[in-house]
Amino acid sequence: MTLDVFLFILRLLFIVLLYLFLMQVVIAITRDLRKTATASDNSTNQAPPVVGHLIVVDSGPSTILPGTRFDLSPQTTIGRGPTNSIQLVDNFISSEHTRLWFRNGLWYVQDAGSTNGTYVNSQPAREALAARFGDIIQVGFIRFKLAQ
Amino acid sequence: MQANMNSGILRRYRWKELGLLIIPFLILMLEMVQLAIAQFFQTQTTTNSQHPIPISTAILPSIRDLVPVPVFGLIVALILVNLLLSIFFPKADQLLLPLVGLMSGIGVLMALRLGPDVGDSLLGTRQLVWVILGLILCMATVFGLRNMNWLKRYKYTWALLGIFLVALTIINALRVKNLNSPTHDQLNFGPLNLQPSELLKIFIVIFFAAYLSENRDVLTEGNLRIGPLRLPPLRTLGPILLMLAISLLLFLVIRELGLALLIYGIFLSMIYLGSGKLSYVIGGLLLFIALGFIGFKLFGYVQARFAVLSLDVVNWQNWSQPTQDFARNGALQVVQGLIALANGGVLGAGFGLGHTGTFVPVAQSDMVFTALGEEFGLAGLFAIIGIYLLIIYRGFRIAIEASDEFNQLLAAGLTSIFAIQTFIIIAGNMKFLPLTGIPLPFLSYGGSSIIANFIIIGILLRISYNTAMEREGLA
Numbered sequence: 182m183t184l185d186v187f188l189f190i191l192r193l194l195f196i197v198l199l200y201l202f203l204m205q206v207v208i209a210i211t212r213d214l215r216k217t218a219t220a221s222d223n224s225t226n227q228a229p230p231v232v233g234h235l236i237v238v239d240s241g242p243s244t245i246l247p248g249t250r251f252d253l254s255p256q257t258t259i260g261r262g263p264t265n266s267i268q269l270v271d272n273f274i275s276s277e278h279t280r281l282w283f284r285n286g287l288w289y290v291q292d293a294g295s296t297n298g299t300y301v302n303s304q305p306a307r308e309a310l311a312a313r314f315g316d317i318i319q320v321g322f323i324r325f326k327l328a329q
Numbered sequence: 330m331q332a333n334m335n336s337g338i339l340r341r342y343r344w345k346e347l348g349l350l351i352i353p354f355l356i357l358m359l360e361m362v363q364l365a366i367a368q369f370f371q372t373q374t375t376t377n378s379q380h381p382i383p384i385s386t387a388i389l390p391s392i393r394d395l396v397p398v399p400v401f402g403l404i405v406a407l408i409l410v411n412l413l414l415s416i417f418f419p420k421a422d423q424l425l426l427p428l429v430g431l432m433s434g435i436g437v438l439m440a441l442r443l444g445p446d447v448g449d450s451l452l453g454t455r456q457l458v459w460v461i462l463g464l465i466l467c468m469a470t471v472f473g474l475r476n477m478n479w480l481k482r483y484k485y486t487w488a489l490l491g492i493f494l495v496a497l498t499i500i501n502a503l504r505v506k507n508l509n510s511p512t513h514d515q516l517n518f519g520p521l522n523l524q525p526s527e528l529l530k531i532f533i534v535i536f537f538a539a540y541l542s543e544n545r546d547v548l549t550e551g552n553l554r555i556g557p558l559r560l561p562p563l564r565t566l567g568p569i570l571l572m573l574a575i576s577l578l579l580f581l582v583i584r585e586l587g588l589a590l591l592i593y594g595i596f597l598s599m600i601y602l603g604s605g606k607l608s609y610v611i612g613g614l615l616l617f618i619a620l621g622f623i624g625f626k627l628f629g630y631v632q633a634r635f636a637v638l639s640l641d642v643v644n645w646q647n648w649s650q651p652t653q654d655f656a657r658n659g660a661l662q663v664v665q666g667l668i669a670l671a672n673g674g675v676l677g678a679g680f681g682l683g684h685t686g687t688f689v690p691v692a693q694s695d696m697v698f699t700a701l702g703e704e705f706g707l708a709g710l711f712a713i714i715g716i717y718l719l720i721i722y723r724g725f726r727i728a729i730e731a732s733d734e735f736n737q738l739l740a741a742g743l744t745s746i747f748a749i750q751t752f753i754i755i756a757g758n759m760k761f762l763p764l765t766g767i768p769l770p771f772l773s774y775g776g777s778s779i780i781a782n783f784i785i786i787g788i789l790l791r792i793s794y795n796t797a798m799e800r801e802g803l804a
Contacts (some may be wrong), residue, residue: 190368195709201352202353209424210424276543277542
């Protein structure tokens with residue numbers, strides 16, 4: 182076998198391997214897409230479960246009535262913007278104010294970079310803070326009680 | 330307890346990533362062997378030119394002479410990254426590392442191969458060191474970015490830092506007073522040549538993402554009307570426009586058209602992603618055309634760059650004398666690059682058997698696409714563009730799945746860097762746009778670019794990990 186032929190075979194092998202790799206990645210992607218598609222099918226069939234409530238204790242300067250209940254899904258955002266799961270129209274609430282999530286039986290509260298801050302039992306929640314049912318969560322100047 | 334933990338790691342191990350790394354490893358080893366054979370072949374023919382010996386596989390060098398050290402170094406580094414990610418970040422995206430690993434591996438091999446031709450035999454070794462350093466920094470980014478809000482909160486700091494770095498470069502360039510040298514945008518720290526503009530693009534994307542995610546409401550409303558166009562209030566757009574103007578001016582001063590184009594492209598795509606309004610993009614494009622036209626009329630060097638595009642290369646036999654002179658001087662790089670591409674054909678000349686390094690100026694960085702084209706052919710180039718598309722797809726997918734606005738915009742913006750940069754430099758190599766000196770991601774030789782790209786990959790991996798962790802919390 183002459184060297185030219187050998188090098189030509191190497192070259193062909195290289196190109197075949199390159200396209201095999203591309204195919205492998207594409208297969209991995211389609212499998213991934215199918216998995217997320219079925220997962221989202223399952224999740225759209227049932228609305229996100231309500232795993233807690235926020236009850237307004239002190240409405241501060243806002244017009245929200247004390248005693249108003251807000252449903253909490255396992256991932257909840259609070260803010261003035263329309264994309265939040267709880268939209269509070271108040272001048273002291275930032276467009277993205279607070280994030281709450283439920284993991285392993287505990288609630289976690291974290292400020293989403295707001296101007297007036299988020300507090301759990303008067304402690305500023307710049308980093309994620311754990312919260313239990315019964316704790317007081319203050320968003321801007323509105324105070325909520327975390328309830329089941 | 331111990332056994333339990335081990336089985337946990339095995340169960341969570343990133344098998345998909347490891348499986349996808351196998352073919353890239355095979356490709357890299359194959360190319361290393363091919364390179365060794367090609368170099369052996371060339372030394373044989375030059376030393377025995379008087380008495381040509383019959384060339385066959387029987388005279389091939391023994392296995393001991395083929396020491397593919399660089400490739401093994403890279404393979405070990407990639408496996409280590411896979412292991413680290415499996416232990417600490419099992420849920421991060423599994424497709425990015427194989428794609429990027431293959432690209433940077435081909436980049437290292439190309440530098441190794443072009444090194445002797447461009448008169449720098451250590452080029453490949455240095456590129457390998459950069460890639461490994463890049464992988465380390467990528468890991469540092471994944472580990473270090475504990476809190477994404479940290480990036481968001483200090484957005485003005487990042488913006489100022491980026492501008493400061495580039496301003497330093499400009500002062501340096503003005504001191505040297507040689508704006509035509511190809512390295513005038515570098516900062517020299519002892520043996521290191523840094524290109525701060527590579528880092529600036531990351532800082533700019535962080536700033537845009539943070540600012541747009543905070544002011545999204547105002548931007549989508551758009552209360553300023555000019556004819557049929559609805560523009561956002563200028564006061565809200567102010568900081569972004571200021572940042573854009575500063576970076577564009579900086580690049581016009583140091584004559585980096587490619588970077589100016591890249592920054593403007595990032596600006597347009599992020600405005601579109603942030604507001605979802607096509608009218609902003611159309612307005613921005615019109616403004617760009619107007620500005621571009623003014624720049625074209627005012628600056629001689631812009632006209633010189635564009636003159637290449639009008640060259641009719643296919644009809645080269647009928648060139649007039651001035652055209653021939655132009656092709657030998659101003660347009661030399663592009664014309665030689667096109668000759669290299671044409672020389673490659675469909676299947677290419679074979680790795681290590683082309684001559685791009687000897688006749689295309691700066692083949693190792695700006696023109697690396699033509700070098701790849703000559704040796705891997707059209708088929709190889711399609712595969713490489715395919716890999717870029719998959720990287721970009723993956724980046725946008727991470728962006729779509731990310732949990733909040735800032736992360737979405739950040740991932741999408743960083744991915745647009747790859748997309749726009751690849752487009753600009755490939756189009757420049759193929760005489761479709763004026764050639765500019767920005768590197769092809771992962772393939773061009775150059776430390777700053779490699780490191781900046783790996784930091785971007787690190788941020789993307791971290792965002793995908795955060796998203797997956799929040800999903801877990803939901804389940």
